[in-house]
Amino acid sequence: MGRVTRKRRWTAVVVAGAAVAVAGLLWFKPWALWVDETVNEALPSAEATPRAPRTGAPSVPAAPSPAGPVTVAQGRFISHEHATTGVVKVVRLADGSHTLRIEGLDTSNGPDLRVWLSDAPVKEGTAGWGVFDDGEYVDLAGLKGNKGDQNYPLPADVDWSAYPSVSIWCDRFDVSFGAAALARA
Structure with a gap:
């Protein structure tokens, strides 16, 4: 037994x-x-779509956009929990909307990585690892890939200028992989 x-x-x-x-x-x-996930998105454009000509009518070219994409703020990523490099930009499109653009991103992959706008200051070293969820932040979306170029539309009701930093945030472990301070261009 x-x-x-x-x-x-x-x-x-x-x-x-x-x-x-x-x-x-x-x-x-x-x-x-x-496992690396590479994303290579082109900068979105808000240009007018050319109209198809009517039968027998001459072709009419599309009217040019009043203003092309304009970078209004940008910064460079610094490393926190994981080595992170790349450039982040806030871009105003021709239709007046804004997009957060990440170019040349190179960081580690991880569980539940998010792209955050934050009101927290970007700090070097371990002092900056956990500050981004201490104040106000806007969770834009899950990180599309840990390498490459990617776009995140900014909600129209969010004043992006109230959030002077961007973090690649690991929501699973409450830590920043890397962050960038946004400076007006």
């Missing part, structure tokens, strides 16, 4: 250990550190 009880205990310990290991792997996603 003691032998059966001991065997059941060991089985329960092994099953529980396996469950904890699987849960830990799913939570930490360590394989993400070795």
Whole structure:
């Protein structure tokens, strides 16, 4: 009888250990550190679409946009929890909308990475790792890829100038992978 009880205990310990290991792997996603996701989006444009000519009518070219995309603020990423490089820009499009553009991004991949506008100051080193969720922030979207060029439309009801920094934020572990201070262009 003691032998059966001991065997059941060991089985329960092994099953529980396996469950904890699987849960830990799913939570930490360590394989993400070795998997790169590259995104190469072009800068969005808000140009007029050319109209198709009517039959027998001469072709009418599209009217030029009143103003092309204009960079109104920008900054360079500094590294926090993970080595992060690239440039971030706030770009005003011809239709008056704004887009956050990240160019040449190179950072580690990770679980639940987000792009945040924040009112927190960008600080070097470990002092800057966790400051971005201390104040006000706008979660723009999940990071599309850990490498390349990507765009994040800024909501029309958000005054982006009230948020002088951008963070690649790991929401799972509440830490900044890298951040950039935005300066008016």
